Amino acid sequence: MKTIFLVDDSATILLSISNILGKAGYATEKAASGEEALRKFQSGVKVDLLITDLNMPGINGIELIKEVRKLPTYKFMPILFLTTESQQSRKMEAKAAGASGWIVKPATADDLLNTIKLVLR
Amino acid sequence: MDELTSVFIQEGREQLQAMENGLLDLEQDPDNHDNINGIFRAAHTIKGASGVIECHYIENFMHRVENVLDRLRNGEIHVSGDLTGLLLRCCDQLGRLMDVLEAGDPEPSAEVQAAGESLQIELNTYTAHAAPVAGGAIVEVETDAAGDVHSSGGGVVNTDSWHISVRFGLHMLRGGMDPLSFIRFLGSLGEIIALETVPDVMPPAAEMDPESCYLGFEIRLQTRSSKADIERVFDFCRDDCELRILPPNSKLHEYLKLIHDLPEDDMRLGEILVRAGALTQAELDEGLRAQLQVRLPGAEGAAESTPIGEILVDKKVVHKEVVEAAVHKQTQLSEKKAVEARLIRVQADKLDQLIDLVGELVIAGASANLLAQRSGQSELVESTSILSRLVENIRDSALQLRMVQIGETFTRFNRVVRDVSKELGKEIDLIITGADTELDKSVVEKIGDPLMHLVRNCMDHGIEPAAVREARGKSRRGTVELNAYHDSGSIVIEVVDDGGGLPRDKILQKAIDKGMVQPTQTLTDQEIINLIWEPGFSTADQVTNLSGRGVGMDVVRRNIQNLRGSCEVNSTEGEGSKFTIRLPLTLAIIDGFLVGVGKAAYVIPLDMVVECIELKSNTADRDFLNLRGEVLPFVRLRELFEIDGEQPARENIVVVQHAGQKAGIVVDQLMGEFQTVIKPLGTIFRHLRGIGGSTILGSGDVALILDVQSLIHRKTRQEERSMHANSALPRSTQAN
Structure with missing residues (x-):
């Protein structure tokens, strides 16, 4: 079973995405902040894909992506970030930081699962 | 209500509180950019989460609010009293919308909707001159590409499948993407008829970097999907890969243009296309011959791409600096955040269930204790006494779980004091002490309303207008204090003001007028003051919309008594009054x-x-x-x-x-x-x-x-x- 790591400071979004993923047969790992996620990555959590929000207090999504990419274990792991229509400029920034792709919020379950299918190996 | 909605409501109310606190701070310190960002983030989170639970009335409303905050964040508009006032009223509206959601109504009442609409009109005045939404450029590119399909010249190539040429970027693997993913996903749109790998840019093994991607593909795809759908597959690598998509039955010259545009040798690419079955050998030969005569000199594409690359680099540099500066500031906040991350959210009814169980445990323990004592077996008595000590500890810890700090309730009053003092035209400060005092959650929930009444009363009837205060030799600004502390098993909450105090004679006169006491009765000062707790008592000369309807104080007292608490009032005329509420620490x-x-x-x-x-x-x-x-x-x-x-x-x-x-x-x-x-x-x-x-x-x-x-x-x-x-x-x- 593939494990997907979700990072979002919104409990609503964490819960809704993990519900969708759970129904689709994925295991999930969750963190409510960049700091918490980074700690888990540093301790070598075993995941196949990271999905992170960009806009978070403390360590934001872009910083998180940069830091995670620095860790050898996760050098080639697919990373998706959550974004909104209005944040086109941040897409470039996140891609430059090492993200693989993005999911535009609010996404339907199909959009979400299709995107995940695209990037998961 | 489903779990997701209740999580949203809880989270939404927290973010709303954060937004409101931020706005109040903003009035004091308009240039604090971190604060503005925090307010924006809170609004943004609410909007995003409301979209997830498909609560469109909140999403739409927050979208407007977010637009204004975005302009504020970008420095396009500036902080003013009107703006913060408007945004605070938007917070109120959001609170009402949350109430609607919580009550499970399908949509807000006409009254709430009307309030929302008038706020939106006001919000629009701040966004009226905003630039149109970006994205027009992208649309143009797409129509351009579609136009190409129909352009004249060259014969139609006899193929009913799409042709996709893709050259992946060097950094693709390092971005966590796998070229195979795209091809596999493309396969889910239709049938891949032919696929040719183009490894031409692959350097000799000695120079090859195994982390780089050197691959390109020529693909023929039979599908009913639209061009946009196919393009969407490559969304994540569009920026750093070369992608050409030709629809079925494209003109020959379009294939030729493709061959020219791609970096590989024309002849070689032509062969690949022939091999893939996109073109016949005859078509290719004819096309290349025709092209030779009108061949354009120079590689325009390459010349154009350089400056774009430079711009990108420039952009990156700018972003890097911005990010670093932001990170520096955020490290100061990160410690606090780390503490928050250690909190666990638990549903309140689960806790209540635990407390109930602990209650039963205590009773069962007491009964075991009693039986042990009756039996007279000293060993049994000893072990049950150890057990009951542990039960006592469990009881205390379980009750501790339900304890929350009163601070959250208190901070709400910052807003109340601000609004009410503006409305009354008085200058009033709020001082809060003991915000970290803990008490049972169910008590906290119910104490808000009585406190609100007392604070409003203090501001309305207690604090004098600035001119009167000056005449009495006091500072212009009045203060209202909210204090909380523990006192022998109960928690004490005080509402203190430094206003005029309760007017003893006026209260007595009023009580006599209303027939509540007889003129001949002798009452102590304290007894007279206590008359304010009686039903139907009010001394305000004029009934304001804040307080003074004369239903207040007895309701306050009843609410507090329902919590097994008590309230009393002390007052010194001319110096102020003090309301003291005493509540039990726990109700269980x-x-x-x-x-x-x-x-x-x-x-x-x-x-x-x-x-x-x-x-x-x-x-x-x-x-x-x-x-x-x-x-x-x-x-x-x-x-x-x-x-x-x-x-x-x-x-x-x-x-x-x-x-x-x-x-x-x-x-x-x-x-x-x-x-x-x-x-x-x-x-x-x-x-x-x-x-x-x-x-x-x-x-x-x-x-x-x-x-x-x-x-x-x-x-x-x-x-x-x-x-x-x-x-x-x-x-x-x-x-x-």
């Missing part, structure tokens, strides 16, 4: 002191017990005694509750204290400390004075819990009356 389990009268058992909350003394028999006809020079009134439970049975030779007095007043309770037996799980009385007993609840003893018997506060109140009132009536010194009896 207390340490009790068990006493017996006849065959019945009663529990007195242990926190209120001061001492126990023996009652000498020579006080039979009195109901007070001299306790070390102090008059101590007492009640006989036997008389009060009309209990049958002989009065024993020796009686005991339990001396209790509440809010500084002492009284005695006469009982037959003292049975010692007892952990008491409070079971509420049924609704028919709700108005019973003197009894606060019931509990179950280890033996299975029911014991009533005495409401000491109302007993004392009753006793001291009687006492005061009789003192006034004959104003003679009572004859005292020596107790010890």
Whole structure:
């Protein structure tokens, strides 16, 4: 079973995405902040894909992506970030930081699962 | 309500509070960019989360608010009193919308919608000159590409499949993407008829970087999907890969253009296309011949791409600096955030369930204890006593789980004081102390309304207008204080103002006018002040929309009494007034002191017990005694509750204290400390004075819990009356 790591400071979004993923047969790992996620990555959590929000207090999504990419274990792991229509400029920034792709919020379950299918190996 | 919605409501209210606090800070410090970002983030989170739960009325409303905040964040508009006022009103509206969601209504009432619309009109004045939404450029590119399909020249290539040429970027693998993913995903759109790998840019093995991607593909795809759908597959790598998509039956010249545009050698690419079946050899030959005559000199594409690359690099540099600066600031915040991350959200009813279970455990433990003691086996007694000590610890920890700080309730008043002082045209500061004082969550929830009433009253009736204050030699700005602290098993909340105090004469006059007291009656100052707690009392000369409808104070008192609490008021005319609310720390389990009268058992909350003394028999006809020079009134439970049975030779007095007043309770037996799980009385007993609840003893018997506060109140009132009536010194009896 593939494990997907979700990072979002919104409990609503964490819960809704993990519900969708759970129904689709994925295991999930969750963190409510960049700091918490980074700690888990540093301790070598075993995941196949990271999905992170960009806009978070403390360590934001872009910083998180940069830091995670620095860790050898996760050098080639697919990373998706959550974004909104209005944040086109941040897409470039996140891609430059090492993200693989993005999911535009609010996404339907199909959009979400299709995107995940695209990037998961 | 489903779990997701309730999570949203909780989160939304937290973010709303954060937004409101941020806006209040913004008024004080308009240039704090971190704060503006925080406000924006809160609004943004609410909008995003409301989209997820498909609550469109909140999403749409927050979208407007976010637009204004975005402009504020970008420095396009500036902080003003009007703007923060408007945004605060938007917070109120959001709170109303949350109420609608929480109530489970399908959409807001007409009234709420109208309020939302008028706010939107105001919000629009801040976004009216905003630039149109970006994205027009992208649309143009797409129509351009579509136009190409129909352009003239060259014969139609006889193929009914799409042709996709893709050259992936070098950094693709390092971005966590796998070229195979795209091809596999493409396969899910239709059938891949042919696929040719183009590894031409692959350097010799010695120079090759295994982390780089050197691959390109020529793909023929049969599908009913649109061009946009196919393009979307490559969304994530569009920026750093070369992608050409030709629709079925494209013109030959378009294939030729493709061949020219791609970096590989024309001839070689042509061969690949032929091999893939996109073109026939004849088509290719014809095309290349025709092209030779009109061949354009120079590689335009390459020349164009350089500056774009430079711009990108520039952009990256800018972003890097911005990010670094932001990170530097955020590290200061990160420690606080780390603490928050250690919190676990638990649903309140799960906690209540736990507390209930612990209650049962306490009762069961008490019964085991009793049986062990009866059995006389010392080992059993010892082990049950260890058990009951542990149960006590569990009880305390479980109750601790429900304790929350009162700070959140208090900070709400920042907003109230700001709004109300503006409305009244008074200058009022709010001072909060003891925000970290903890009390039971269910108490916190219910204390908000009574506090609101008291604070509003203080501001409306208490604090004088600035001019009057100056005339009285006070500072122009009035203060309202909210204090909280623990005091012998209860929590005390004070609402203090430095205004004019309660006008004794005015209150008395009003009470006489209303027929609440007789003009001939003599009342102490305290008794007069206490008249404000009576139903239907109001002294404001003018009824404002804040307070002064005369329904307030008795409702406040009733609400507090429902929480097993009490309230009192002290006031000095000209200097201010102080309202003191006393609440029990918890509503579920207390340490009790068990006493017996006849065959019945009663529990007195242990926190209120001061001492126990023996009652000498020579006080039979009195109901007070001299306790070390102090008059101590007492009640006989036997008389009060009309209990049958002989009065024993020796009686005991339990001396209790509440809010500084002492009284005695006469009982037959003292049975010692007892952990008491409070079971509420049924609704028919709700108005019973003197009894606060019931509990179950280890033996299975029911014991009533005495409401000491109302007993004392009753006793001291009687006492005061009789003192006034004959104003003679009572004859005292020596107790010890």
